[in-house]
Structures are given as structure tokens and as C-alpha cells.
Amino acid sequence: MAQLVDDYDRESLTCFIQTHRNQPASLIQVLSHIQQTAGYLPKPVLVEVSEKLGLSLTEVYSTASFYAFFTFRPRGRHNIVLCNGTACYVKGTGAVRATLERELGIRAGDTTADRRFSLDVVRCLGCCALAPVVMVDKDVYAGVDPAKVPEILNKYQ
Amino acid sequence: MATVKLTIDNNPVEVEQETTVLEAARSLGISIPTLCHLRELNQVGACRMCIVEVEGARSYPASCTLPVSEGMVVRTATPGVRAARKMILELILSDHPNECLICIRNGHCELQAAADTLGVREVRFQRMSRRLHPKDDSGSAVIREPQKCIYCRRCVSVCAGVQGVEAVGPQLRGFSTVIAPPYNLPLAESVCVNCGQCLLVCPVGAIYERDETASVWAALADPAKHVVVQTAPATRVTLGEAFGMPPGTPVTGKMVAALRRLGFDRVFDTDFTADLTIVEESNELLNRMKNGGVLPQITSCSPGWVKFIEHFYQDLLPHLSTSKSPQQMFGALAKTYYAEEAGVDPADIVVVSVMPCTAKKFEAGRPEMQSSGHRDVDVVLTTRELVRMLKEAGIDLTRLPDEEYDAPLGISTGAGAIFGATGGVMEAALRTAYEVATGKPLPKVDIKEVRGLEGIKQAVIDFEGTPVKVLVAHGLRHARTLMEKLKAGELSEYHFIEVMCCPGGCIGGGGQPIGTDSEDRRRRIEGIYRVDKNMKLRKSHENPAVIRLYADFLGRPLGEKSHRLLHTHYVRRSAHPVLTE
Structure with a gap:
């Protein structure tokens, strides 16, 4: 699939993730926010979530991929x-x-x-x-x- | 601690409060089947095989997660429980490939054994076949076959809880579930360090080492090839297990005899280059101490650990000793020094290693490991693969005489032997560093402070007025603890750190017998120190073959030739390879 240009506001997501620094229990809440604002869970943002919340990417991805609510591809118009x-x-x-x-x-x-x-x-x-x-x-x-x-x-x- | 009284299968029993019903039953000699339980590591009730009947309970709870309570009445094998267990097993089997005969775990599979124990003779459910997730054989050491996975989570727990790597975890849900690196990245592209601790606990054939016995058979059958083998320190105390000997039984001489019978042209010992590693590494340490080099120096002989630090603590790489591991020093010397001495063209030499380790397969394939001008180590076999070759050749280890290694690369000291146990490299290095630094004989050869199974150990050795402070960690989770401290500047007064990737050191490596537990580790460590104690020479720098090697070939420790053949460099790897694909 062709590489798509990011159309989400990375900076504001970073600010939001920052407010949950070292709070692994906030994972679902953080993922929901990203899903709702960006329309999906972009890979680099999940890496940032993992580093800031203090969880492995494996755990972040495990959790996210379990729920149908979360998606990993950008949405169409x-x-x-x-x-x-x-x-x-x-x-x-x-x-x-x-x-x-x-x-x-x-x-x-x-x-x-x-x-x-x-x-x-x-x-x-x-x-x-x-x-x-x-x-x-x-x-x-x-x-x-x-x-x-x-x-x-x-x-x- | 408070105790609790309960009854299991009409037997009264009193156990500590936190005990699970499964363990309480085991203490009575009642064995409840389980496919996922790992004591204190994976108690998640995933497989449901351990269900029991508890009076007053509405359903059959899993005994591995059920704490005992006062007056509890438990029955472990009522007709209802047995029927339910059988159905659970049939459901697992309905989703499991029916290829036992050609599976790598044929005859050593917990699922197969459970089906036998429970007397399953038919599967009443329509067989499902999960073709969604294909075999992942991207890795040089570890192969995953998700179709065979029964979702017990043992590998996940070990990777996270023992190793602190978290390379794999469950993804997706339902029939799509797969235990894999995030984004289903191939193992070779993930942060997996190839330690193989996952495959030691896998109950089935869903994770296993890359079997390279075929290329060894081919080399042995080729008259144009001069095939030499080296055996790691830790394989001599585990090889006997597959032939019915107790864990920790040293079988060095029989192993040498067996390898000769397989047809190897020379049988050498990695203990020889372990001695050499010690000479290079302790000189490197003294050099760093004298000339203001980066301290603490950290050992680099464990390839899983090396890949770990390359992924997760790149900025600490200057702490890593540049000395190659004994395996790689051996390869480099076999195709230069030995080739010259024996008058064999290095292009015709095939170097085979027998290692307790899966990560050694990865290490041998690293592109920088070609300092002889050829690939230094051609094939790495795990202890299990050697067992397979011996069984296929019909060689019964127990009936062989004890034979000696070939000279010169088979001559070693007790210091080389203890490389196989956690703390061993440290002890061996201190034995040599002390004498090189002070010029005096070490008052006490045994340095017991660094021995044993405690996760992090420390010692201070007085080098005639200079206190040398050392740390030892085994299991990468403990290594991570030390690295966080080092990063935070808390270990600046230390000089030397030994890290072994696997719990217990190499005797507990990913290439060792399946199902290795702490008791096995303890006994193998005892075996290793027994080997050391029985050696005439116990200090690496006293190894006559090493002394001759320096005199005739290398020159001096850390010299030009050493630098070229025996030292290496490291790679900065991403902690998030998923972003670089």
C-alpha cells in the first residue's frame, strides 16, 4: 500500500501523551484519544506512547490490536x-x-x-x-x- | 507465615497461605495436568487443563491460579473433572496440526504427553486449521511456527519476566491471535536477542532452534573438508541428560569420544579460547584502569546480551569489552594459527561449534566475524542438536570411554571451564587480572562471592591496596537493572561487570535440554565447579597452549594480531525496529 502523508497533528498528540508520562495504567485512555483525534493509531505515535508511558511496544500493540475499536491504518475521506x-x-x-x-x-x-x-x-x-x-x-x-x-x-x- | 488446612482427594494437608491448589496437590504427590503453568512466572490459567472440583464452587476453577483457603475440599480427578479436561484437550487438538511424527518435539511434547495421559483417542470436534500466520524462519537462531502455538503464554512470560526483552506478545484476538513481535514483524527484524529461553519453556513445537545438523553431516561426509569441532564449557555438564544421566554430570571425555566417532577430524575445546578471552579481557581491564579508559568494563562473551545492549543501551556500548567471545576467537584461530600449524588450507576447514546457546548461531553469522578471511565459525550446533546427531548415528554416550581433546586448541584450565556458570567469567578474569596486576600469586583461587543463582552479585577484591569492585548479573532483566543504574551514573566506582544473558549462565542457555528449571541449573553449576576443581591448572594465563600461542603467533595480549583476530566492534541497533522497516 502506498505511503500516505500524515494528516494528524503530531505535536498536540505528543502534548497529550506527555500528560500521561510514566502512567502505564492510562494506556487505553491514551489510545482512545489518539484513535479519536488522528482517526487511527499511527506507528510512530504508538512508539512514543510506549516510551512515555513506560511500556514495551509489544504490550502497547498487544492491547491495541485486541480491540476492534482501534485501527492501524489511516481512514479514507x-x-x-x-x-x-x-x-x-x-x-x-x-x-x-x-x-x-x-x-x-x-x-x-x-x-x-x-x-x-x-x-x-x-x-x-x-x-x-x-x-x-x-x-x-x-x-x-x-x-x-x-x-x-x-x-x-x-x-x- | 500463616498456614491453611484443606483436603485434596480426601488427603488432609496444611500449606502456607499463598500456596495455590495446584502446588498443594503436588506437595501430596498428586499430579494435575497443566500445559501453561510455570511456577512464579506464568500462573495465568491459560490452558485450563488444571481444573479441579471444589466443594461449593459453581464451576471447575483452574487450580494454578486458585489460592488455598481454610477448610477447602478439593477433588482433582472426579469423572466430571476428567471429562471436562478431556474436552478442553480435544478443543486444543482441534486447532493443532496433526503432524506429531515429523515435529521437532516428537516424543518430547507436553501436549502429546497430555493427550496420552488423558487417554484421548479421538477428537470430537471438526479440525480447524490456522493458516493465517505462516512459519517465521527469518531468524538465524529461533524459528516460530504459530500454527502449533497453544497460547499458553509461557514464552511471553519468560521473555518479559526473566529477560525483560518483551520481544513477543499476543496480538489480535480469537482465531487470529498470534504470539509475535509487534506488527507481526519477523523475528529477525525484531528486538529478539535469540536467547532461546522461550523455546526452553514452549510445551509444543511452536518455537525451536534452527536445526543445522544437515550441514554438519554434509561436511563430515565430504573428504575434501577438514572438519574441526569446539565444545563450549557448559555443554559437558548437560549432554549426559539426554542419555539418562543426572543434570550436572560432567561427560567431557565421553563427549570427546562421541565427537570422534561422528567423524570430526579434530576435537577441540572452547575452554582453550575461554582462557584466551580471559587473558585478553583482563589485560583490557587493567589497561582501562591504568589509562583512564571507560569503566566499568562489561563482558561481551554472551551474544544475546551483546544484541540486547546494542538495541536498548547503545550509549553504553563503550563499556563493552572489545574481546570476542571464546567461540569467535576459536574460529578466527582455527582458520589462521591452526591452519598454519596443521598445514591445511583454511578454505577447506569447517569449524563446527557445540554450544549451550541459540544466540551463538546469530553471533557466528555476524558480518564482522570473518577476521580469518573466511567465515570464522561455519556451523553452530546446540547441545540438543548434538544429541540428535548422536542418536541418529546410534552412539550411546554412556558406553563410550573417556578420551582427551586434541592439542593444541583442546588444552585448557579450570578458569575456562567455569565460563559456563554465572560469575565464572568474573572469577576467571579476577584470577588472572590479580596476578598480572600485582605480580603475586592469588591467595585464594575460589572467589565464591560471585558464584550462585542470586540475580545480581557483587564483590570487592583487594589488588594489593587497590580495591577492585565487580558486579555479576545473569538473566537480562537483572542486566537491565544494572544498565539503568549505570546510565544514571550510579555504578561509577565499579571496575568490571559480568553479564550473562541466560539465568544461571550458559548452563541454562537456550540450547540446553528442553524444560531446564532452577534445580537443573543448580546441579549443572555444581558440575561445572567440580570440573574446575579437578583441573591441574586453574588460571587462564598459566595455560601452556595459550602461552605458546602468544610466543609463536600472537605476540602479546592486546597486540596487533590480537586486535585483528580476537577483538571486535559493535553495532547500534534500534530499540524500535518497527520504525525502520
Whole structure:
């Protein structure tokens, strides 16, 4: 995957991490803050977390990789969320997913090289009557037919 | 300490308050199966095999994490407990490759043994196959096979708790879980120091040494090659274990005989170059003391320790002695001094080492270790690999006569032998440094203050009015403690520090028999000091072969030739290799 330019404010993250210096118990709180402000957990920032909090990178990465909430790749400008809850699964999420992955050239959980889209699979979005459901940013698409996927994607640049 | 009374399988027992049910049962001779427990190191209840029935409890608790309590009634092998254990084992097996026959741990596997003990004859669950994480054979010393891992966490606990390295840890979750360096970096690119303590505790074949017996067989079968072997100080007190001898039994003479029978052209001793290391290193120390060099000087013969300091304490590298380890001094001399003496083209010489150590494989492959103009040490075998070769060749160590090493690289003193135990290098160095510095015989050859299994030891030796202060650490966690103090300027009055990567020193190295514990270490150390005590010569500088080597070839300690062949330099490595990929 192409190297992406950092678009997070490293300096303010450093300041925040600094306030938890030598506090290994604050790890989750620090990781959450980074995830929410940078949109993901950049490698150099995790190294900084490990050094400042006094934990090995192994431990920091172990903890971070355990939780689905944390991600290690930058997010795209538009976030596609595909529901794989029971109803959506029964109504054919699989085909929608395959089309999305083919059209975007990435696997679920990843971001396109041009940072246009990120694709996530979740369960469940809580609107099972609309299955299969796709959300792009805040827009909900109900009863998605794989053939409609390119049309949906075209709306987001 | 307060005690607690409880009943286990109808046996009343009284134990100390903090004891676990597992240990209380063991004290009664009741063995509860476990695949993850390591006393005081890994008591995490990961494998669930040690579940027991406790009266009044709703479920079967894991006995390894369950503290005893007053009046507790425990049953360890009821039909319910046995059925549950069997199911747990079947679940583990459903996710474990079924390749016992070709696994490196075939016949020495705790999982295999548990399946046998519990009488598992079928696995009722559909076999899952984890192909997500492929074998990692990037390392020159240690190989990981995550498909075989049963997530017991022993390696993680040892890497962190004993070594303070934390090279590997669990990542991701569920079926995706893998024990690996952060970001799943290949071991070779990680901060792993190749000490192999993880593979000594792995219950299965998920971590093991790179087996290099094939290249030794090939060299031995090649008539154009002159194959010489060196044996490390610590292998002579552990090799016998695989042949049923108690830990710590010295089998030096039988080992020499066995190596001859395998077909080595010359059987030499690393103890010889251990003596040489002492002469170079103690002269280096005296030189630093006299000329205001960087002190304390720190030993450099343990390659796991060297890689550790290169990763984590780069700024302290000037403290490290520039003397090569005995293994590498041997290689450099075998392909120069010995080649000349024997009239053999060094290009035809194959140097094989038998080492208690996995990190020695890495050390031999370091690019700077070619001062003879060739790779100085060609192949490094661990004690276990030598056992494999002997068994494959049908050689029964117990039935061999005692034979002598070949001259001249097989002549050694007791000082060389004690390199194998923590504190041994220090003791050997002091024996020589004292006499070189004062010109007088050392009043007491045994320097017992630096012996034993305590993590950090210290001593002050009076060099005729000059007190020489020394420290000894073994296990990298203890080394880290010392390095933090050194960094903070707290060790400035010390002159010399010995660090051995592995607990107990080389007798507890990662190349030694699987399952090494503290009792094994203690007995092997006793064996080492027995070897020393029985030697006629016990001071390195009195080794006649070393004296001749200087007279005929090297010139003087720290001289030009020594510098070129016997000394080395170090590399600054990142503490976070993940950023440099």
C-alpha cells in the first residue's frame, strides 16, 4: 500500500501523551484519544506512547490490536460500513461485500490508496428491515443490490 | 507465615497461605495436568487443563491460579473433572496440526504427553486449521511456527519476566491471535536477542532452534573438508541428560569420544579460547584502569546480551569489552594459527561449534566475524542438536570411554571451564587480572562471592591496596537493572561487570535440554565447579597452549594480531525496529 502523508497533528498528540508520562495504567485512555483525534493509531505515535508511558511496544500493540475499536491504518475521506448482522447476512451481504471489495480494490478493514474510501464490516446497524444495509458516512442505503454499488460510490469523491 | 488446612482427594494437608491448589496437590504427590503453568512466572490459567472440583464452587476453577483457603475440599480427578479436561484437550487438538511424527518435539511434547495421559483417542470436534500466520524462519537462531502455538503464554512470560526483552506478545484476538513481535514483524527484524529461553519453556513445537545438523553431516561426509569441532564449557555438564544421566554430570571425555566417532577430524575445546578471552579481557581491564579508559568494563562473551545492549543501551556500548567471545576467537584461530600449524588450507576447514546457546548461531553469522578471511565459525550446533546427531548415528554416550581433546586448541584450565556458570567469567578474569596486576600469586583461587543463582552479585577484591569492585548479573532483566543504574551514573566506582544473558549462565542457555528449571541449573553449576576443581591448572594465563600461542603467533595480549583476530566492534541497533522497516 502506498505511503500516505500524515494528516494528524503530531505535536498536540505528543502534548497529550506527555500528560500521561510514566502512567502505564492510562494506556487505553491514551489510545482512545489518539484513535479519536488522528482517526487511527499511527506507528510512530504508538512508539512514543510506549516510551512515555513506560511500556514495551509489544504490550502497547498487544492491547491495541485486541480491540476492534482501534485501527492501524489511516481512514479514507468517506467511510463505508457494511452490515453483516444476521438479517443482512441472510439477505445477501456476501455479494455486496464482494462487489465493494472488487470495485475499491481493497479488503474490508482497509483504506484505498487514494484515501477516498475506507471499508468496514460491522454487525449490526440495527435497521434489519432494510437489509442488506450499507452506510456511507451518514447516508443509509437500504436493500442494496450489488449492481447498485458503483452508482453509490460515484456520489462520493 | 500463616498456614491453611484443606483436603485434596480426601488427603488432609496444611500449606502456607499463598500456596495455590495446584502446588498443594503436588506437595501430596498428586499430579494435575497443566500445559501453561510455570511456577512464579506464568500462573495465568491459560490452558485450563488444571481444573479441579471444589466443594461449593459453581464451576471447575483452574487450580494454578486458585489460592488455598481454610477448610477447602478439593477433588482433582472426579469423572466430571476428567471429562471436562478431556474436552478442553480435544478443543486444543482441534486447532493443532496433526503432524506429531515429523515435529521437532516428537516424543518430547507436553501436549502429546497430555493427550496420552488423558487417554484421548479421538477428537470430537471438526479440525480447524490456522493458516493465517505462516512459519517465521527469518531468524538465524529461533524459528516460530504459530500454527502449533497453544497460547499458553509461557514464552511471553519468560521473555518479559526473566529477560525483560518483551520481544513477543499476543496480538489480535480469537482465531487470529498470534504470539509475535509487534506488527507481526519477523523475528529477525525484531528486538529478539535469540536467547532461546522461550523455546526452553514452549510445551509444543511452536518455537525451536534452527536445526543445522544437515550441514554438519554434509561436511563430515565430504573428504575434501577438514572438519574441526569446539565444545563450549557448559555443554559437558548437560549432554549426559539426554542419555539418562543426572543434570550436572560432567561427560567431557565421553563427549570427546562421541565427537570422534561422528567423524570430526579434530576435537577441540572452547575452554582453550575461554582462557584466551580471559587473558585478553583482563589485560583490557587493567589497561582501562591504568589509562583512564571507560569503566566499568562489561563482558561481551554472551551474544544475546551483546544484541540486547546494542538495541536498548547503545550509549553504553563503550563499556563493552572489545574481546570476542571464546567461540569467535576459536574460529578466527582455527582458520589462521591452526591452519598454519596443521598445514591445511583454511578454505577447506569447517569449524563446527557445540554450544549451550541459540544466540551463538546469530553471533557466528555476524558480518564482522570473518577476521580469518573466511567465515570464522561455519556451523553452530546446540547441545540438543548434538544429541540428535548422536542418536541418529546410534552412539550411546554412556558406553563410550573417556578420551582427551586434541592439542593444541583442546588444552585448557579450570578458569575456562567455569565460563559456563554465572560469575565464572568474573572469577576467571579476577584470577588472572590479580596476578598480572600485582605480580603475586592469588591467595585464594575460589572467589565464591560471585558464584550462585542470586540475580545480581557483587564483590570487592583487594589488588594489593587497590580495591577492585565487580558486579555479576545473569538473566537480562537483572542486566537491565544494572544498565539503568549505570546510565544514571550510579555504578561509577565499579571496575568490571559480568553479564550473562541466560539465568544461571550458559548452563541454562537456550540450547540446553528442553524444560531446564532452577534445580537443573543448580546441579549443572555444581558440575561445572567440580570440573574446575579437578583441573591441574586453574588460571587462564598459566595455560601452556595459550602461552605458546602468544610466543609463536600472537605476540602479546592486546597486540596487533590480537586486535585483528580476537577483538571486535559493535553495532547500534534500534530499540524500535518497527520504525525502520
